[in-house]
Amino acid sequence: MSSTESEKASNPLHKTLFSALTLAILALLLFLATGTQNRTTINVSAFPTHPAYFFEFETFTDAIERVRHSDKKYPLPIIGGVVPHHLLPSFIIADFFKNLSIQKPETIILIGPNHYELGEKPILSSIAGWETPFGVVEPNDQIIEDLYDKNLIDFNEEVLVQEHSIGGIVPFIKYYIPDARIVPLVVSGTLKIDEIERLAKAIAQKINKKTVIVASVDFSHYQIQKQAEKNDKVTLGLMEARDYEKIINLSSANVDSPPSIITLLMIMDKKGKNNFNLIYHTNAGEILRDPYHEVTSYFSFVF
Secondary structure, three states: OHHHHHHHOOOOHHOOOOHHHHHHHHHHHHHHHHOOOOOOOHHHHHHHHOOOOOOOHHHHHHHHHOOOOOOOOOOOOOEEEEEEOOOOOOHHHHHHHHHHHHHOEEEEEEEEOOOOOOOOOOEEEEOOOEEEOOOOOOHHHHHHHHHOOOOOOOEEEHHHHHHHHHHHHHHHHHHHHHOEEEEEEEEEOOOOOHHHHHHHHHHOOEEEEEEEEEEEEOOOOEEHHHHHHHHHHHHHHHHHHHHHHHHHHOOOOOOOOOOOOOOOOHHHHHOOOOOOOEEEEEEHHHHOOOOOEEEEEEEEOOO
């Protein structure tokens, strides 16, 4: 199955109606209870956990085994990076968090696309935990509440539970960094640069070797391998040049979440990290040995 077909097959909309309704009711109760005068009074324990809809046992275990003896060099400490969210290149995700675990971060701020453009707000988060076969990944409610207080995010558990850019990554976090908490953020493709700047400014204040930001992003979509490689070269050049005006206008032929990439880059600039280390660059054509099928491309790099 191609990465495109796999993504479509993993759409959990038909599986989440009951959970989504429960979460929606609880979110309404939260709003009624807290109102606008006390925005940070959030009882995290009142929210159920998100099921592990995107965990694939065989894919996961194959990835863990593949990178067990990986000799890829990751410069530490890492304060930011990019991983794919398609599970076809799960070995890339596994290798990233395996190496990140060496510095024992306490919080992962995980940002990715709102693939289905659901919800009324452009930046959404969750205060529920995330189930994995290795235990529950808990949210960092302090950071989440701070972003909420600044009117930068809103909560939508219905949207978050369906989003594989978050749900596909959390099992790797729990496996390699079991005590880490997360700040899940899904962003609309309609975000403007000034809105991204506000988000980046707020997050940059939190970032250090104990709080790391990871963009969960896939790159060229629906291209044959040669065209994907050309598109990736353009995207990489724009990222190195920090050409935000051009990046924000890229389509999925180059990257599936320009706002996530720009957020990461802006934060790294604010932290004085202007250069990144490229760890992996591949695509579904290389992995499946089928260069003529529509492919998605994948990067992993770290700051």
